[in-house]
Amino acid sequence: MEAAADGTGRPRPSTGRLSWGLPFGRARRRSGLSPSSRLLPTPRRPQVKARAAAGVAEDADSQRTAFLLRKQWSLYSVTPLYRFSEAHLRDYSRLLSAFIAAEKKKGLAVEIGGELDIKVAVTSLPDLKGSDRDQAAILVQLSSRSSASPKNSEEKLVWSGWFCCVAGDELSENLPEAFTCLPLFLVNGAESYTAIVGTWFQKTFDCCFRRLSLSPFNLSWMAAMWTGCKVEKPASATELVFSVPRLPHPLHISYAINLEDAQALWDTVQKTPGEITQEEVDVFMDCLYSHFYRHFKIHLSATKLVKVSTAVASAHCDGIIKFRQSQYLTGVLMLLTELAICQIQ
Numbered sequence: 001m002e003a004a005a006d007g008t009g010r011p012r013p014s015t016g017r018l019s020w021g022l023p024f025g026r027a028r029r030r031s032g033l034s035p036s037s038r039l040l041p042t043p044r045r046p047q048v049k050a051r052a053a054a055g056v057a058e059d060a061d062s063q064r065t066a067f068l069l070r071k072q073w074s075l076y077s078v079t080p081l082y083r084f085s086e087a088h089l090r091d092y093s094r095l096l097s098a099f100i101a102a103e104k105k106k107g108l109a110v111e112i113g114g115e116l117d118i119k120v121a122v123t124s125l126p127d128l129k130g131s132d133r134d135q136a137a138i139l140v141q142l143s144s145r146s147s148a149s150p151k152n153s154e155e156k157l158v159w160s161g162w163f164c165c166v167a168g169d170e171l172s173e174n175l176p177e178a179f180t181c182l183p184l185f186l187v188n189g190a191e192s193y194t195a196i197v198g199t200w201f202q203k204t205f206d207c208c209f210r211r212l213s214l215s216p217f218n219l220s221w222m223a224a225m226w227t228g229c230k231v232e233k234p235a236s237a238t239e240l241v242f243s244v245p246r247l248p249h250p251l252h253i254s255y256a257i258n259l260e261d262a263q264a265l266w267d268t269v270q271k272t273p274g275e276i277t278q279e280e281v282d283v284f285m286d287c288l289y290s291h292f293y294r295h296f297k298i299h300l301s302a303t304k305l306v307k308v309s310t311a312v313a314s315a316h317c318d319g320i321i322k323f324r325q326s327q328y329l330t331g332v333l334m335l336l337t338e339l340a341i342c343q344i345q
Helices: 060-068 086-105 191-205 216-227 259-269 278-296 326-344
Strands: 002-005 011-014 037-039 048-050 057-059 073-078 116-125 137-146 156-164 184-189 209-211 238-243 252-257 275-277 304-309 313-316 320-323
Touching (some): 086 116, 086 137, 116 156, 184 191, 191 209, 216 238, 216 259, 216 275, 216 313, 216 326, 252 259, 259 278
Antiparallel strands (some): 002 011, 037 275, 048 057, 137 156, 238 252, 304 313, 313 320
16 A cells, blocks of 8 residues: 545545655756756765774675665655654654565565565664755665574565655755655555555655656766766766657667866866866757767767666666765765755745
């Protein structure tokens, strides 16, 4: 079961994918449009602490967020949560666990094989913030253990989802005190659990979910921004995937650019260090299109950009993201938070 919204903006039971009702607040600009300039993502400085026993150092931030890397996350935008409190995360774990158990008895979450016991953990990820004004990210994890397995056997993580707000001042600055701004929701796991968890959050905090797709316009920004980020070598090439329209059968064009060549092109385009403008994005993409046309006589401007893959992250137009560099994680989330806020306003 998933939740949709009725005319009052409150959730009601429904089927299908997570849906949304009336948007929260008024739009300050048209959905999908971006500012004329942004700051380039900057790498986070690692916070290193010593292990007294082993005598070795570890990156605390990387350890806490390593599980977010190299997984495919589905993107959602979320309206502000009403009367959500970080002080009650343990209570939320218990209540959500009971809700999942009740839904399973109704046959709404069907598992292949033996009956599974689901354990819910709702925790905080304080490192995933753009500033002190942001709400700490909230992680929801579902783990299972088969009823046939020994009680002391290891639990298996079956679903993860997390709410975050990185540099979300545009929405949070005028938000009433009873609301919490966590506009970006990322999911890895079965849609059946996404539906149940989403339904519980919508019923409990009077919020609404909507899948966050990425337009070719947004993907071109990502291609330019992430190419401009310096990463440790070896790193993967920059790859752009285009879909050719109006054909009886799907046809995609993959365009891979060596990382050094892509960054050299970006260095010739960029005017202000640490900043990127719409003009620079357009010039960067036009140069790539011109180079491709010279070699293959194909106008990529007549196709649709559907996927961007770089050393920093990859993104698909369906709203699928994969993080590859922990030091740029908050920088990527800052852009995604902006797009999520733009969609719900």
